[in-house]
Amino acid sequence: MKFKTREELMAMNKKDLKARLADLGKMAKDLSGKDLTDAMDEAKIIGEILDEIKGREELMAAAMAAGADDPMDDGKKPGESGAEPKNQARAKSGKALKDGLGVKYQAKTLVNPRNALTTENVAMTQHVSPEISPAFNNVSSLIDRVKTVPLPGGESYKRPYVVSYGDGAGSTAENADYNVSEPEFNYAEIVREKITAYAEEPEEMVKLPDADYDSVVEESVTRAIKRYASRQILVGPGGTGKFRGIFFNPTEAKEQVIDPATDITTITAIDDGTLDEIIYSYGGDENVEDIAVLILNKKDLKKFAKLRDKNGRKVYTIKNHGNTGTIDEVPYIINSACAEIGGAADSYAMAYGHLSNYEVAIFSDIDARKSEHYKFKQGQIAYRADVFMGGNVVAKNGFIRVKNPTA
Numbered sequence: 001m002k003f004k005t006r007e008e009l010m011a012m013n014k015k016d017l018k019a020r021l022a023d024l025g026k027m028a029k030d031l032s033g034k035d036l037t038d039a040m041d042e043a044k045i046i047g048e049i050l051d052e053i054k055g056r057e058e059l060m061a062a063a064m065a066a067g068a069d070d071p072m073d074d075g076k077k078p079g080e081s082g083a084e085p086k087n088q089a090r091a092k093s094g095k096a097l098k099d100g101l102g103v104k105y106q107a108k109t110l111v112n113p114r115n116a117l118t119t120e121n122v123a124m125t126q127h128v129s130p131e132i133s134p135a136f137n138n139v140s141s142l143i144d145r146v147k148t149v150p151l152p153g154g155e156s157y158k159r160p161y162v163v164s165y166g167d168g169a170g171s172t173a174e175n176a177d178y179n180v181s182e183p184e185f186n187y188a189e190i191v192r193e194k195i196t197a198y199a200e201e202p203e204e205m206v207k208l209p210d211a212d213y214d215s216v217v218e219e220s221v222t223r224a225i226k227r228y229a230s231r232q233i234l235v236g237p238g239g240t241g242k243f244r245g246i247f248f249n250p251t252e253a254k255e256q257v258i259d260p261a262t263d264i265t266t267i268t269a270i271d272d273g274t275l276d277e278i279i280y281s282y283g284g285d286e287n288v289e290d291i292a293v294l295i296l297n298k299k300d301l302k303k304f305a306k307l308r309d310k311n312g313r314k315v316y317t318i319k320n321h322g323n324t325g326t327i328d329e330v331p332y333i334i335n336s337a338c339a340e341i342g343g344a345a346d347s348y349a350m351a352y353g354h355l356s357n358y359e360v361a362i363f364s365d366i367d368a369r370k371s372e373h374y375k376f377k378q379g380q381i382a383y384r385a386d387v388f389m390g391g392n393v394v395a396k397n398g399f400i401r402v403k404n405p406t407a
Contacts, residue, residue, distance in 0.1 A: 003038045006045050014053050021046045025153035025363070032158055032187075040149055040157075047150050139223055140230040140335040141323045142295065146358040146391070154363050158187040159394040161257070186396070188257050192363045192388040193232075193241050197224035203372075203379045221368055221385035231337040233358060233391055234295065234351065244392040246295075246358060246399050247348040257393040263403045267349075269342055270303040272315045275327060278352050282400040293331045295351045297338040301327075343404055350402035357398025363388035 009017065024043050031039055151157060163184040199220045229243075236243025238250060250256050264281055267274055275294075283289040304327055307315040319326045323334050339347035368385040375382060393399065 003042045009042070009045055009049055014050065017046050017050055021050075021150065022152050025151045028151050028154040028157045033160060036157060037160065040151075040159075043150055139227045139323075140333060140337075142233055142333050142335050142355075143226050143230040143360070145293070145333065145355045146233060146360055147356045147394075148360045148362060151361050151363050152365070154192070154361070156189060156191040156390070157361060158189050159359060159392070160185055160187050161395050163396050186254070186257075188244075188359075188392045188394045190244075190359065190361045190390040190392045191241055192361070192390045193243055194386055194388055195225050195228055196384065196386045197221045197228075198385075199224070199383045200375065200380045201383065203381055221366060221383065225366070225385070225387055229360065229389060229391075230335060233360070234335060234337040234348075236391065243390060246351045246353075246393055247401060257395070258397055258399060258401065262397055263401045265403050265405045267341060267402055268405065270300060270307060272307065272309070274304075275316070275330060278350065278400065278402060279330065282352050289354065292353050293333055293355050294327065295333050295335050295338060296349065297336055297340060298334050299340045300338070300349065301332065301334060303341070339404060341402070341404065345404055345407035347404050348401050349404055351399045352402075353399030354395070357393060357395035358391060359394045360389060360391040363390070 004020070009020075012020065021043060024039050024046075028036065028039060149157075163186050165183045197220075201216075201220075232243035232245055234245045234247050236245030236248055238244040238248045244250075246258070249258075249260050262281075264277065267277060278294065279292075280288065282292060301318070304316045305314075305318050309315055316327050317329075325332055338351075339349045341349045343349065364387055366385050366387045368383060371382045371384075374380075
């Protein structure tokens with residue numbers, strides 16, 4: 001099967017690129033091995049090109065709004081060539097929602113960090129402040145850091161990985177057979193899971209400008225979906241139509257991307273040797289991995305921070321950056337799906353590894369709809385949204401896991 005090169009893709013327009021991406025998604029379920037890998041590589045390149053196109057369009061729209069000359073002005077009205085300015089697109093989506101029509105939000109809002117949305121037009125005139133204070137963050141950035149693969153229209157796909165490299169090389173007598181040294185391969189399957197979100201808002205929300213209305217709805221549903229997906233990356237139970245999380249242990253050994261025998265079960269409390277035990281237990285026998293990330297809950301991070309030596313000095317140097325940071329320069333991510341060290345027996349408390357060893361496949365955009373009928377008497381407007389996603393570990397022993405010992 002012939003796949004397109006970057007040069008060929010760069011010569012295509014945005015409409016054709018999107019059509020090609022959809023075709024790749026439809027083909028994915030019938031591909032395997034090198035063809036599947038090549039298809040995914042092409043899909044990734046298309047995503048990068050589309051992001052570049054969008055960036056240029058948004059920059060041009062911003063320049064025009066500021067009164068600068070449009071470097072690509074061909075005399076056409078806005079929207080006749082290329083994409084519409086972002087605010088116009090948001091206004092269209094907001095009006096469609098108000099009219100009870102379904103709208104779609106790009107799935108990449110689930111996996112890219114997003115700027116805080118302005119709320120200066122949300123507050124009513126009788127409020128003292130023109131801004132609405134947000135709640136504390138309840139979404140782990142884990143979903144933004146793992147590898148994502150766009151596969152629109154697909155049902156599932158298999159990612160090949162190396163189980164082991166051949167280790168049969170050795171001395172051979174003259175005229176004797178060569179030693180067998182064959183690498184072993186396997187596949188990590190990612191199946192799509194339907195993730196849904198539901199929200200209710202007061203009818204006063206409809207009075208917002210169309211663009212702000214669309215922003216509030218998108219923020220609400222994407223935050224809920226991201227929170228769920230971030231947890232499933234760790235605790236997804238596997239099976240039909242479910243994420244296969246880092247802590248998931250399939251019943252059949254051939255499906256175990258992470259060998260449970262590698263789990264660390266000797267850590268019962270955070271001490272001055274905890275971090276070393278995790279770092280030096282991960283990876284192959286010939287190296288120490290240096291770009292891995294520790295995933296843990298906030299309670300255990302607090303234990304690292306409070307630990308003191310006999311002279312009262314901090315054992316670990318911790319730098320916090322919201323949901324992420326470093327412990328002695330080792331990157332960490334907080335995720336509340338992790339159990340606490342010393343907590344329930346047989347529960348997983350931490351994971352350590354390269355985040356690219358986990359892949360999330362996004363099989364659709366977010367489909368959002370509105371209804372004014374469900375709670376008409378209470379003056380509430382209901383929203384629902386859904387997206388198809390899936391995930392799995394895609395590298396043999398791609399993470400080492402810390403598990404509370406059996407009672």
